[in-house]
Amino acid sequence: MSRREFTKPTKREALHRSKGKCEAVGTWYGLPAGQRCGRDLAYGVEFDHIDLDANSKDNSLANCAAVCPACHRFKTTRHDIPLAAKTVRQQDKNHGIRTRKGPAIPGSRASGWKRKMNGEMVRR
Template identity: 65%
Template structure:
């Protein structure tokens, strides 16, 4: 289940609290520890969950940060997406769900750009 978004009221209050400046703080956002970005939010604002739990359902003002687009991108791609992917892999492993093996997982088969699958030992086309 995906987490819900912040309400309009929460977003308005977070933006008001920020004073129009990015509230991103620390290494998650690509900054030095304890450093705040303070970029003007006039170029765009996004609202980020402060709680680092990928499955957080806390949509309160205390868990909402008004951040600039650049800081949000750094945290999303550098932390949030990898952590969520790792969580899914761990859950799948615990449930016995395995990754589907490709039909080309055999070490002697190679797919050419033309789409043909060739057996490297014999040079024969196995499929088109």
């Protein structure tokens, strides 16, 4: 799955809208709820998909936030990556794709055997 990027005009617009201050707001960026970071973007600016790109495919200005690298890193590591992995897992599940990690655990459903209360092993 490839992450599509914002176009240059979209980035320009987002930066203009930000007035040079980090647009990150709230807990997704490690800030108190409703609070804006506001750090000066002169030291570095990154463009964040507010709604995760892998889910939304939305590269519009409305989904673009001009944020400082610290905020971007926080959101990427704390939210976007786990969320993307979860999305893939859910898509796999919906498509009936399952991973078998190593041999089945004896007595588990996947083993095809069932241990009865008296210790006897029987075929399921």
